[in-house]
Amino acid sequence: MGVEVAVEGLTKSFGSQRIWQDVTLTLPAGEVSALLGPSGTGKSVFLKSLIGLLRPERGSIVIDGTDILQCSSKELYEIRKLFGVLFQDGALFGSMNLYDNVAFPLREHTKKSESEIRKIVMEKLELVGLLGAEDKLPGEISGGMRKRAGLARALVLDPQIILVDEPDSGLDPVRTTYISQTLIDINAEIDATILIVSHNINLARTVPDNIGMLFRRELVMFGPREVLLTSDEPVVKQFLNGTMIGPIGMSEEKDEATMAQEQALVDAGHHAGGVEDVEGIVPQMKATPGMPERQAVARRQERVRHILHTLPEAAQQAILESLEHENTMSDFIGSEAPTTVLPRVAL
Numbered sequence: 001m002g003v004e005v006a007v008e009g010l011t012k013s014f015g016s017q018r019i020w021q022d023v024t025l026t027l028p029a030g031e032v033s034a035l036l037g038p039s040g041t042g043k044s045v046f047l048k049s050l051i052g053l054l055r056p057e058r059g060s061i062v063i064d065g066t067d068i069l070q071c072s073s074k075e076l077y078e079i080r081k082l083f084g085v086l087f088q089d090g091a092l093f094g095s096m097n098l099y100d101n102v103a104f105p106l107r108e109h110t111k112k113s114e115s116e117i118r119k120i121v122m123e124k125l126e127l128v129g130l131l132g133a134e135d136k137l138p139g140e141i142s143g144g145m146r147k148r149a150g151l152a153r154a155l156v157l158d159p160q161i162i163l164v165d166e167p168d169s170g171l172d173p174v175r176t177t178y179i180s181q182t183l184i185d186i187n188a189e190i191d192a193t194i195l196i197v198s199h200n201i202n203l204a205r206t207v208p209d210n211i212g213m214l215f216r217r218e219l220v221m222f223g224p225r226e227v228l229l230t231s232d233e234p235v236v237k238q239f240l241n242g243t244m245i246g247p248i249g250m251s252e253e254k255d256e257a258t259m260a261q262e263q264a265l266v267d268a269g270h271h272a273g274g275v276e277d278v279e280g281i282v283p284q285m286k287a288t289p290g291m292p293e294r295q296a297v298a299r300r301q302e303r304v305r306h307i308l309h310t311l312p313e314a315a316q317q318a319i320l321e322s323l324e325h326e327n328t329m330s331d332f333i334g335s336e337a338p339t340t341v342l343p344r345v346a347l
């Protein structure tokens with residue numbers, strides 16, 4: 001199973017520029033968490049801090065009993081082996097085909113034979129839906145396929161913690177759903193602790209067990225998905241509904257595409273945009289039929305049951321409803337299991 005990542009009082013600045021301060025959260029072992037926030041709020045900086053690529057000046061990051069901000073570089077090197085990371089651009093080597101890209105960490109960090117390597121590479125390429133594309137160069141494939149290849153490469157060393165920076169950037173909504181499904185399937189298959197950094201509302205609503213939100217240099221909230229999805233906290237609500245009404249404004253370093261979309265909405269006579277009218281909580285994505293059950297589900301239910309009384313009323317209600325729904329669904333699957341398996345498409 002994946003390991004827990006416990007972050008406490010973390011503060012990061014570049015020179016006099018404070019990126020965020022006093023961030024405290026625990027990524028529960030083996031669960032999927034998402035960190036949301038408008039562009040420029042320091043999500044990527046946070047992700048890089050977790051693997052020790054950037055050094056926050058205050059706080060602690062305890063992984064497997066080791067505070068990576070205090071430990072020796074040798075210890076940090078060992079801790080880093082627990083991680084698989086998908087950077088925002090996929091970070092593939094342009095001159096290597098997908099097979100060699102995915103095989104790279106194995107050739108670099110292990111003494112495995114080429115036949116052992118082949119077995120692992122093909123297995124991971126299959127998991128991300130890229131079987132058959134081994135000979136392609138990164139420049140010959142779509143952005144979605146590059147992300148999948150980056151994901152396959154992040155998986156080859158059997159990571160216990162997987163960090164994924166904006167798996168959806170540059171992808172259309174359908175491809176985003178496919179990659180979301182892949183992330184859930186990976187969690188089902190290897191039970192790793194996963195942190196997804198994103199500003200995609202659909203992904204945020206359907207994929208993670210836990211959600212956190214960064215805004216104005218603070219972690220506004222972090223907790224079980226039901227807490228954020230039912231929250232009345234203005235910035236959380238605005239973000240998860242994608243509306244213009246709320247504390248997040250034009251000046252919060254939005255990218256040009258976002259600004260153009262907003263302008264188009266205004267031009268069309270809408271005043272807020274977004275999906276404000278969505279009622280209740282969308283059910284969480286499940287592993288593709290045929291995959292192992294996500295062990296995180298039962299563990300999380302147990303964990304959330306313990307803290308239930310500490311949560312806001314609306315979140316408690318939503319959790320109880322989802323538990324009920326879960327039970328009805330398993331009854332349904334027990335009697336009349338849907339046998340359709342989603343096709344794996346190459347993106």
Ligand SMILES: Nc1ncnc2c1ncn2[C@@H]1O[C@H](COP(=O)(O)OP(=O)(O)O)[C@@H](O)[C@H]1O
Pocket residue numbers: 014019037038039040041042043044045046
């Ligand atoms: N290595 C760096 N040196 C100086 N400033 C940086 C560095 N990396 C990121 N920043 C700054 O940190 C802020 C947050 O960046 P980032 O984490 O990329 O935001 P996000 O991923 O949420 O869009 C930005 O203002 C960015 O310019």
Ligand SMILES: [Mg+2]
Pocket residue numbers: 043044045088165166
């Ligand atoms: Mg980023």
